[in-house]
Amino acid sequence: MTVVTQNVDDLHQRAGWPQTIRLHGDILADRWLQPCPRGGGCEPASAVPGKPPRCADCSNLLRPGVVWFGEMLPEDAMACAERAARTCELMLVVGTSGAVWPAAGLASVARRAGAQVAILNPDASEIDDQAHWVLRGTAATWLPRLLGADRISV
DSSP, rough: OOOOOOOOOSHHHTTOOOOETTTTEEEEEEESSOOOTTOOOOOOOOOOOSSSSOOOOOOOBEEEEOOOOOOOOOHHHHHHHHHHHHHHHHHEEEEEESSOOOOGGHHHHHHTEEEEEEEESSSOOTTGOOOSSEEEHHHHHHHHHHHHTTOOOO
């Protein structure tokens, strides 16, 4: 099973899915506010507490390693997510409004490639028409029933 998420909070990884594809980045990682002045010769390093967040190696300002509104998704993450969508047999789309693109388009990619698509959400989503099945309810209610909570292993 491949997990593709727009979440940035590391909850999927802590739940036991370390290979989760994070479309919107990682809130626990730092990245530079501007391109590295060394041309990428260092990795964003921890900031000094009590000071503006700066890379300890190149002094560039740091920001959270997440996608901000208006920014493109990381190309490698989106490519991996599209590959997973094109090759899956079943796509479960869990807890989404279906309004955030390009992630919302992954259900259509999977369906066009021949996968069955199930959307699991308490409310209607903008991509319900891409689903073979629309299941109304919460992830906490439906996922244990669908996946057999006693059979899930990592």
